[in-house]
Amino acid sequence: MVDGFGDVEKIWMNGKLINWQDAKIHVLSHGLHYGSGVFEGIRCYSTPKGSFVFRLTDHLKRLFRSAIPYKITIPYSLDEIKKAVFDTIKANKLDSCYIRPIAFYGYHSLGVGPGECPVECVIATWPWGAYLGEEAIANGIRCTFSSWVKIHPKMLPVGAKATGQYINSMLAGFDAKEKGFDEAILLDNDGYVAEGPGENIFLVNDGVIHTPSLVSALPGITRDSAIRIAEDLGYEVVVRNITRGEVLIADEIFLTGTAAEVTPVREIDGVVIGDGKRGPVTEAIQKKFFRVVNAEEEAYMDWLEPVE
């Protein structure tokens, strides 16, 4: 048994499956000091047709893209990482799990420039249920606008899922928890709605779905999935700047993310959203999403990559 991670035995590290307890790095590793790593969060779902990783290729493409601005050369091909993901899931005998690939500058020197620090590459898998809870999926969560502003795209490549960038998310999360809310929503520097600490955001008004552009938000794989599902269900999806005020008067709000899946928001800063419960459009998208990840929708099977 491993604290907080369940009963998991193996981690893939730099090309080998090793024992969980042996997956260690030096305290002077560059990534620890400067947040110089890139990572992914992926889910493997257990379905009646077997275990499938949801949009693994798309997640790994994003991993390799995230690495570009940070000049992190991942010393494996996308296909090698993909095989390593499957090997790790199988080695841990997991039917469903969360998957965390990470590549970061390791131990050599501690100049801010990574110099000759090697790029370490790790894949961990562990069991993980609903991130914000089953109750949240059904009844929605309570959010607050964070006083922390989303990282400005002139400061960091917002579209990269880099470890150091999550300090911003962590602060927003503290804000929410300390004020007694489930999750934060961050605005960008111009006051437009950006995203959650680990989720993209959507609003629904008069049956039309709106979501912010990717100027100040991560290109979420679940966001992309929700847009495709919504459009296939016949909804119009508009990508545009959204203000804080608009969010408060929306008929429905929902968040998307690998961890959060499709989670309704029922209240923001004491303002009840719509009827104060999961709205019909959110429910339709959520229902379809869960059917898709449960391998019940033939048309979306190309999003599911089997663990063989």
Ligand SMILES: Cc1ncc(COP(=O)(O)O)c(C=O)c1O
């Ligand atoms: C800041 C941020 N926004 C959005 C998302 C949602 O992205 P995805 O749906 O790919 O998990 C995540 C999670 O990875 C995130 O960390």
